[in-house]
Amino acid sequence: xxxxxxxxxxxxxxxxxxxxxxxxxxxxxxxxxxxxxxxxxxxxxxxxxxxxxxxxxxxxxxxxxxxxxxxxxxxxxxxxxxxxxxxxxxxxxxxxxxxxxxxxxxxxxxxxxxxxxxxxxxxxxxxxxxxxxxxxxxxxxxxxxxxxxxxxxxxxxxxxxxxxxxxxxxxxxxxxxxxxxxxxxxxxxxxxxxxxxxxxxxxxxxxxxxxxxxxxxxxxxxxxxxxxxxxxxxxxxxxxxxxxxxxxxxxxxxxxxxxxxxxxxxxxxxxxxxxxxxxxxxxxxxxxxxxxxxxxxxxxxxxxxxxxxxxxxxxxxxxxxxxxxxxxxxxxxxxxxxxxxxxxxxxxxxxxxxxxxxxxxxxxxxxxxxxxxxxxxxxxxxxxxxxxxxxxx
Amino acid sequence: xxxxxxxxxxxxxxxxxxxxxxxxxxxxxxxxxxxxxxxxxxxxxxxxxxxxxxxxxxxxxxxxxxxxxxxxxxxxxxxxxxxxxxxxxxxxxxxxxxxxxxxxxxxxxxxxxxxxxxxxxxxxxxxxxxxxxxxxxxxxxxxxxxxxxxxxxxxxxxxxxxxxxxxxxxxxxxxxxxxxxxxxxxxxxxxxxxxxxxxxxxxxxxxxxx
Numbered sequence: 167x168x169x170x171x172x173x174x175x176x177x178x179x180x181x182x183x184x185x186x187x188x189x190x191x192x193x194x195x196x197x198x199x200x201x202x203x204x205x206x207x208x209x210x211x212x213x214x215x216x217x218x219x220x221x222x223x224x225x226x227x228x229x230x231x232x233x234x235x236x237x238x239x240x241x242x243x244x245x246x247x248x249x250x251x252x253x254x255x256x257x258x259x260x261x262x263x264x265x266x267x268x269x270x271x272x273x274x275x276x277x278x279x280x281x282x283x284x285x286x287x288x289x290x291x292x293x294x295x296x297x298x299x300x301x302x303x304x305x306x307x308x309x310x311x312x313x314x315x316x317x318x319x320x321x322x323x324x325x326x327x328x329x330x331x332x333x334x335x336x337x338x339x340x341x342x343x344x345x346x347x348x349x350x351x352x353x354x355x356x357x358x359x360x361x362x363x364x365x366x367x368x369x370x371x372x373x374x375x376x377x378x379x380x381x382x383x384x385x386x387x388x389x390x391x392x393x394x395x396x397x398x399x400x401x402x403x404x405x406x407x408x409x410x411x412x413x414x415x416x417x418x419x420x421x422x423x424x425x426x427x428x429x430x431x432x433x434x435x436x437x438x439x440x441x442x443x444x445x446x447x448x449x450x451x452x453x454x455x456x457x458x459x460x461x462x463x464x465x466x467x468x469x470x471x472x473x474x475x476x477x478x479x480x481x482x483x484x485x486x487x488x489x490x491x492x493x494x495x496x497x498x499x500x501x502x503x504x505x506x507x508x509x510x511x512x513x514x515x516x517x518x519x520x521x522x523x524x525x526x527x528x529x530x531x532x533x534x535x536x537x538x539x540x541x542x543x544x545x546x547x548x549x550x551x552x553x554x555x556x557x558x559x
Numbered sequence: 560x561x562x563x564x565x566x567x568x569x570x571x572x573x574x575x576x577x578x579x580x581x582x583x584x585x586x587x588x589x590x591x592x593x594x595x596x597x598x599x600x601x602x603x604x605x606x607x608x609x610x611x612x613x614x615x616x617x618x619x620x621x622x623x624x625x626x627x628x629x630x631x632x633x634x635x636x637x638x639x640x641x642x643x644x645x646x647x648x649x650x651x652x653x654x655x656x657x658x659x660x661x662x663x664x665x666x667x668x669x670x671x672x673x674x675x676x677x678x679x680x681x682x683x684x685x686x687x688x689x690x691x692x693x694x695x696x697x698x699x700x701x702x703x704x705x706x707x708x709x710x711x712x713x714x715x716x717x718x719x720x721x722x723x724x725x726x727x728x729x730x731x732x733x734x735x736x737x738x739x740x741x742x743x744x745x746x747x748x749x750x751x752x753x754x755x756x757x758x759x760x761x762x763x764x765x766x767x768x769x
Contacts, residue, residue: 323747325746325747327746358640358641358642358643358742359642359643360642360643360644360645361643361644361645361646361737362643365646386745386746386749387746387749387753429746431746447742449742449743449746449747450743451743451747452622453622453743454620454621454622454623454741454742454743454744455621455622455742455743456742456743
C-alpha cells in the first residue's frame with residue numbers, strides 16, 4: 167500500500183462537514199421523538215464486539231465484517247448491525263426486566279464493501295427492537311411506527327413492501343418435497359433473480375396448477391384476498407398459522423390507519439435464514455435504495471441461549487437524508503465583537519442573547535482593528551464599543 | 560414514465576425489434592448510427608437512454624433508470640443488486656473458455672478476459688489456479704501474441720475465434736439479454752412495468768404471470 171495522503175481516510179469512511187452533520191442530527195432527533203412517543207427507550211452498545219458472539223449471531227455475512235484482535239487473541243468485529251448487540255444486552259443486563267421490551271438506538275454500523283471503492287463502509291442507522299412479543303400486534307406496531315417515522319421526516323410518497331417468510335416457506339414446502347430445490351428457490355428470491363426462479367420452478371416437475379399457484383403467490387402487489395384464496399385449502403399448519411398471522415396483521419394495520427401504505431410481496435425474503443416471519447422494506451419515489459427494512463427474527467435469541475420472539479426495523483439514515491434533505495430551521499446568528507476593556511459587559515450581553523434563543527459567537531477585537539471578514543457570516547453584528555469598526559467590512 | 564437503460568450495440572437493435580413486435584411504438588430516430596443518447600417516447604410511456612453494456616446494471620441499481628436491458632454476461636460480472644425480471648431471449652451467445660487448438664495445461668496458466676469475476680469464479684470452482692488478466696477488448700489477441708494461453712469471452716457464431724486461429728475449449732454458460740429493474744421502481748412503478756413485461760412476454764413466448 168502506498169502511504170496515504172495527509173487528508174485521506176480509510177476506504178468507505180467519511181467526514182460530516184457542518185451542514186451534513188446538522189441534517190443528520192435533525193433527522194435523528196425527528197426519529198427519536200417518534201420512537202420516544204411510542205415508548206421505546208434508547209440503548210447504546212460498544213463499537214467492538216466478539217466475533218464468536220455478536221458476529222456469529224448477526225445477519226450480515228462474515229466476509230463483510232471488519233475484524234481485529236484484542237490482546238488475548240480473541241477476534242473482534244466492528245458491530246455489523248445493532249440488533250445482535252441489543253439481543254446480547256437483553257439476555258444479560260436486562261434479563262430480569264419484564265417483557266416485552268421496547269428498545270431503540272441511533273448508531274453507526276460497519277460493513278466492508280466489495281463492489282466499489284466509493285461506497286460507504288460506515289452507516290448510520292436508527293431503529294427499534296420489540297422483544298418478547300410473538301403476535302401480529304407487535305409486527306403491526308413496528309410497521310406502523312416505521313410509517314409514522316417516514317411521515318414525520320416528511321418523505322412524501324413512500325410504500326412499505328411486506329413479505330412473510332413463514333408463509334412463503336410453508337407454501338413452498340407443501341408443494342415441494344426436495345429440500346435442496348426449495349433452498350435454491352429461496353436463494354433465487356433472495357438474489358431477486360425472478361428469471362432463474364421461474365426456470366427452476368419449471369424444472370422441479372410440479373403440476374401446472376401448483377406452479378401457477380407459486381408464481382401467483384410470489385408476485386409483487388398481490389392482494390390479501392388473493393393470498394387468502396391461495397392458502398384457504400391448505401392442510402399445512404405452518405401455512406394456516408402464517409395466513410392467520412398476516413390477516414390479523416392487516417386488521418391491526420387498518421386500525422393504525424396505515425394499511426394503505428403497505429403492499430404485499432411474498433417474494434420479498436430479506437436476509438435468508440435470519441427473518442422468520444414478516445419482512446418489510448420502505449421505498450420512496452425517486453430513491454433507488456430502500457430507506458428502511460425490518461421484520462421478525464425469532465431465531466436470533468437462540469444464539470444467546472434464550473428463546474425470545476422479536477421484531478423491529480432500522481432506518482438507513484443516509485438513504486433517508488438523500489430522500490428528504492430537510493434543513494434545520496435556521497437560528498438567527500449574532501456576532502458579538504468587543505474590545506478587551508468591555509469584556510464584562512460583552513460577555514453578559516452574549517449570555518442574555520443566548521438565553522433569548524440567539525446563536526451568539528464572541529470575537530475579541532484588538533484596539534486598532536476594524537471589523538474582520540468573519541463578521542459577514544452573521545445575520546447580525548453587535549460591537550462594543552458601539553460603532554467600532556463600522557465600514558470595516 | 561419509465562426510464563430504460565439500454566445496452567448499445569446488437570442488444571439495442573434486437574430489443575427494439577422485440578418491442579415493435581410486441582406492439583410498442585418505438586421511435587425511428589433510434590438506430591445504430593444515431594449519436595443521440597437519450598430518446599423520449601411519450602406514446603410508449605418511456606424514455607430510453609443508451610449506455611455502455613457494463614454500465615447498465617449500475618444505472619439501474621442506483622435508480623436513475625427504472626429498467627435496464629442488458630446481457631446476462633454483464634449481470635454475472637457486475638453482481639449488482641437489481642431484480643432480474645425477464646429473459647428476453649435475444650442476442651443469444653455463450654460464455655466460454657477458448658484457446659489455440661493445441662492448448663495443453665501449463666505450469667503458469669494465464670487467462671485473459673473482459674470478465675475477470677466470471678473467469679475467476681469459474682476456475683476457482685474447477686479447482687484450477689490461473690492468473691486472470693483483465694483486458695478491455697480484442698481479447699482474442701492475447702493467445703496469439705503470447706500474453707495468455709487461454710481467454711474467457713462470449714462466443715456467438717465462433718467466427719472471431721476461427722479467424723484468429725482459436726477454438727472453444729469449454730463452455731461456461733449460455734447468455735441472453737435480460738430485463739432488469741431497480742428495487743424501488745419494481746414496487747413503486749409496478750403497473751407500467753407489469754404492462755411492459757406482459758406485452759414482451761407474449762412475443763417471447765415465455766409464460767410470465769404478473
